[in-house]
Amino acid sequence: MPHLPPDLPGDLTVLGLETSCDETAASVVRLKASGAVEVLSSVVGSQIAAHAPYGGVVPEIAARAHVESIDGIAAEAMRAAGVSYGDLSGVAATAGPGLVGGVMVGLAFGKAVALARGLPLVAVNHLEGHAVSARLAADIPYPFLLLLVSGGHCQLLAVEGVGQCRRLGSTIDDAAGEAFDKIAKTLGLPYPGGPALEKLAATGDPAGYTLPRALLGRDGYDFSFSGLKTAAARLAEGVTTETERANLAAAVQAAIARQLSERTEKAMDAYARAREGQPLRFVVAGGVAANGAVRAALTRIATERGFSFDAPPLAYCTDNAAMIALAGAERLARGMTDRLDAPARPRWPLDAEAAAANPTHLAGRKGAKA
The missing domain is CATH 3.30.420.40 (ATPase, nucleotide binding domain)
Known part of the structure; x- marks a missing residue:
């Protein structure tokens, strides 16, 4: 399990935000000094009804729905967790890869919270969120x-x-x-x-x-x-x-x-x-x-x-903000934070070196988001 550097406070409480596709999600996760993970809340607003008539996700509809619901979803996550913004150690938001219109909504909201409350921001790779998602409910050491x-x-x-x-x-x-x-x-x-x-x-x-x-x-x-x-x-x-x-x-x-x-x-x-x-x-x-x-x-x-x-438990297999909060907390524990000008990215490989040396998709071609 992750352990915090000795010069950082013991427990980290992080608000996570996820808007990379068609779920507007917010979560509060606490990463304890012992390495234990506690999910204080996880709220997911589904857009299935909005996209069902089209048989798939429509990016413009998704982005507009994120704009309309992100504030309420985040407020519900904070309320369910029983914390205030003053209790947070940082904010983590998906910064890509994904539908860039949606990514911009969650990332902008995260930046606003970080700026208004003087909190560190962690711009999280959505894939890294999935990578740590099983660690939300089980002790799975690296590697x-x-x-x-x-x-x-x-x-x-x-x-x-x-x-x-x-x-x-x-x-x-x-x-x-x-x-x-x-x-x-x-x-x-x-x-x-x-x-x-x-x-x-x-x-x-x-x-x-x-x-x-x-x-x-x-x-x-x-x-x-x-x-x-x-x-x-x-x-x-x-x-x-x-x-x-x-x-x-x-x-x-x-x-x-x-x-x-x-x-x-x-x-x-x-x-x-x-x-x-x-x-x-x-x-x-x-x-x-x-x-x-x-x-x-x-x-x-x-x-x-x-x-x-x-x-991961079934609730954390699909897109959710708890995995983003945990990825952000693990980075925050190591002092890995981002500036407020962190960009929203439609594509963002986890292994940039491998992606550059052996790209699976050429520029301009349709393919997997990574």
Whole structure:
């Protein structure tokens, strides 16, 4: 667990703000000198109803909704935590990556609080929030191997410590969560598609359809879901019965879980060789970590390879501000703060060196947010 430097006050109480996509969230988290983490409040304002008619997130609608609700959401988080602004040690706000209009709203609100109250600001990478999200409810010391898998991201990372993430692999096209959502849409399922597809898949037979397997025989730990998405969309055109829909949903879910586990399995083997004799820890985080089939597949390979397995509680798998507050508190404990001119970033890789040396997406191309 994290320990505070001796020249800083014992406990840190941080207000976290998250507005990178379609959830307006605020949370108050206390990081104690012992390293224990206490979530005092976590409030999430959903925009599902606003985006449902469009079958996906509309950036302009999301940004306007954040503007309308951020003040009330933050006030509710403070009230639920039983603290005042005078009790805070700092403010942490997502500064990217994400839909930049939404990111600007939360970051600007965080800057206003920091300026008005004379508090330090921590501009948090949204992906780093996911990286620490499992630590909100469990004692998971650094280092660990992380699979970050969500609607906009799919990466394997070696997390060595606070702000120390080394990218091992990433999606070369679509993220797993995007594949879930887009395929769900082709099957006529309601938004958000991922949970709806999982529910339908529970009644289906994954052997009912054969889907392509990407990157077989390819070195490294990258992912690819574009081919699967296209193949499933074509098959969906011929689906006529509820049984066929359920079977296709089950086949898609199994294919995504298989690719995630196969690529992670390779990364686990390399990670274990590099850390022979040391504790082996594996964490999966992000919205797709809530999928039962994915969790089961990853739990199995972790157990087989001698890794501990951890995932955030379901409430902290999807976007939330508690993970942003904790990431901010861990940085604040080490004196890692930001100026009030910290920019909002639509793209912000956790491993900048790897992103520069081996970019997975070229400028101007559509792809995962990272």
